[in-house]
Amino acid sequence: MNRRFNLSTARLLAPLFVVAAALTPVCADRLQLDNGGHIDVDRWWLEGDIVVYEADGGTVGIPRAMVVSIETGPAPPPPEKTASAPPPSRPAAGDDAAATRENLRRAQDALENRDFELASSYYLALVQDQPELYVARVGYAVSEIELGRDGLALSVVLDGVSRQPERAELHILLGELRYREERLDDALRSWRRAFELDPDDKLRDRILKVERELHTSRYYDFASSSHFNLRYDGSVDLDLAAAVIEHLEEQYWIVTESYRHSPAQPVTVQLFPEREFREVTQAPDWAGGLYDGKIRVPLGGLTRLNTDAKRVLTHELTHAIVHSKSRGNAPRWLQEGLAQMAEGKRPLRRDLQTIAKQLQQAPADQWASLEFSYPLALAVCQYLSTRSGFDSLVELVGRLGTGASTDDALREVYGQDYGEVCKDWGRSLLAEHAR
Secondary structure (H helix, E strand, O other), X not given: OEOOOOOOOOOOOOOOOHHHOOOOOOOOEEEEEOOOOEEEEOOEEEEOOEEEEEEOOEEEEEEHXXXXXXXXXXXXXXXXXXXXXXXXXXXXXXXXXXXXXXXHHHHHHHHHOOOHHHHHHHHHHHHHHOOOOHHHHHHHHHHHHHOOOHHHHHHHHHHHHHHOOOOXXXXXXXXXXXXXXXXXXXHHHHXXXXXXXXXXXXXXXXXXXXXXXXXXHOOOEEEEOOOEEEEEOOOOOHHHHHHHHHHHHHHHHHHHHHHOOOOOOOEEEEEEOHHHHHHHHOOOOOOOOEEOOOEEEEOOOOOOOOHHHHHHHHHHHHHHHHHHHHOOOOOHHHHHHHHHHHOOOOOOHHHHHHHHHHHHHOOHHHHHHOOOXXXXXXXXXXXXXXXXXXXXXXXXXXXXXXXXXXXXXXXXXXXXXXXXXXXXXXXXXXXXXXX
């Protein structure tokens, strides 16, 4: 089950220490962890209370408190700089209002088109020329968060809060970044302050949800691995928690290799007793797990990791990877279809027959108007996989990650828009299963 927390461009992020806040690589070292393990890294650096290190396919962060000591080794040569989107031309003069409006328009267009690199470069140029231009700081930080560069975004937001503490948007974003770091008390403090400045129903709901989460998980134990931060109820058997981490790490390599993508940040996983899971997430009784930026799974009275639990973990992990690769732009039918495929599900004949009966009442060219269902999502994704191969679905997710609409991404990969794909799928389903 996938439920995202979306950052609204109109209410989000903020100012910046601009680029210089930085990430200073240190050296090739061994990070000794408080659980007895260690991680050998070529490069690491600090981002606030997070130790960030380079890993295959991206960067990984773990709470600084989990690192007992660092054994230093010889420093490697400095990394080569990677090419980035060229910055736009800056206004000819700092007080050129027309030039400023034009660059803001271009930046906003890039942001709305989900071209976050281009948007970031426009906003950064404006911030550098006009440090007090609030909207440019907001846009820059939004872009960096969407690109997964939380360290830069955090520097922006902290500097913005110090400059303009009356801006609710800054406190909202600081809360979101602290929440992603598992600093729930700090997140709540920021969101409550934002609510004082600008009351909002959605923010109130967010605060209430995190209050429930904090009440439930304040005394949860914590463990980490190369790609996951795990929080779990103290009643959960230690062997079970270890088995969860082991399974997730195994699946991580499989799923990230399949999608040719690794998230820039470690994935947070929470294991709940059944009742606490329902209280915190407000998920329906049938939901076996949830991804809303974190993987949340109820383990009930399990003492060992059974097949069903493994499937749920794989399902939710796939949501995390697809969400990251698509930058939150994958439609629900694609998210849920791919997650079911990852756990090994295939469309059942009885489900296909049920959908076929629905299509007989609603013509194939109108099937997209049918109410969402998990069997329907699985059937569509399986059809596309059979038609052009699974790699085409991966390419589709990647196109969505560039900011393409669902129709445009489908045209680029399959040569048809959403409605045309729907028609072909509906016809093939009716031909095989209508009786």
